Amino acid sequence: GAGVSQSPSNKVTEKGKDVELRCDPISGHTALYWYRQSLGQGLEFLIYFQGNSAPDKSGLPSDRFSAERTGGSVSTLTIQRTQQEDSAVYLCASSQRTGTYEQYFGPGTRLTVT
Amino acid sequence: AQSVTQPDIHITVSEGASLELRCNYSYGATPYLFWYVQSPGQGLQLLLKYFSGDTLVQGIKGFEAEFKRSQSSFNLRKPSVHWSDAAEYFCAVGANQGGKLIFGQGTELSVKP
Numbered sequence: 001g002a003g004v005s006q007s008p009s010n011k012v013t014e015k016g017k018d019v020e021l022r023c024d025p026i027s028g029h030t031a032l033y034w035y036r037q038s039l040g041q042g043l044e045f046l047i048y049f050q051g052n053s054a055p056d057k058s059g060l061p062s063d064r065f066s067a068e069r070t071g072g073s074v075s076t077l078t079i080q081r082t083q084q085e086d087s088a089v090y091l092c093a094s095s096q097r098t099g100t101y102e103q104y105f106g107p108g109t110r111l112t113v114t
Numbered sequence: 115a116q117s118v119t120q121p122d123i124h125i126t127v128s129e130g131a132s133l134e135l136r137c138n139y140s141y142g143a144t145p146y147l148f149w150y151v152q153s154p155g156q157g158l159q160l161l162l163k164y165f166s167g168d169t170l171v172q173g174i175k176g177f178e179a180e181f182k183r184s185q186s187s188f189n190l191r192k193p194s195v196h197w198s199d200a201a202e203y204f205c206a207v208g209a210n211q212g213g214k215l216i217f218g219q220g221t222e223l224s225v226k227p
Contacts, residue, residue, distance in 0.1 A: 043217035
């Protein structure tokens with residue numbers, strides 16, 4: 001079946017602009033996660049959603065970052081007023097339910113802030 | 115706080131040689147442990163996982179890992195490496211708040227012909 005998909009695959013933006021990154025989880029997966037992969041910080045957890053529960057936003061690095069998940073499926077990660085340090089690969093993952101820990105990852109969106 | 119350490123940033127092995135990638139974790143309870151592999155330009159692929167039970171777990175592509183509670187380790191092994199195994203390998207632990215994963219810094223594997 002279809003895996004996790006993310007779009008765009010690459011995004012180049014100017015410093016100060018807002019960007020939106022999209023994630024389509026595997027159908028039927030109720031939990032969705034965002035991670036960031038950068039050279040200096042490795043793989044960092046950002047946020048996760050489980051069904052209709054309030055998301056765990058504990059990994060978001062600043063209030064410029066936000067995410068939403070509409071209809072319990074597609075998720076959008078928004079970064080406002082982008083900074084050069086936001087340049088990274090943003091990975092989305094989904095799992096059947098929180099606690100199973102078996103997460104399936106998408107190919108990522110490479111964000112470059114110039 | 116939970117943490118994962120992969121002591122080796124880069125390892126080079128000859129094709130056909132055996133491989134062991136090290137992973138140490140810090141966690142207050144029985145951990146859920148994972149190894150993922152990432153090929154260049156690709157997302158993360160799950161190699162294997164440990165939740166409970168038998169401490170030697172088998173994964174895909176001929177990999178296995180052994181959970182040793184006394185050493186807080188979960189090392190990844192393969193008896194004979196293939197050139198296609200060249201990639202970056204990440205060890206991860208499932209945190210105790212929800213399902214988020216905490217990753218090690220990764221070990222880059224190069225394979226010599």
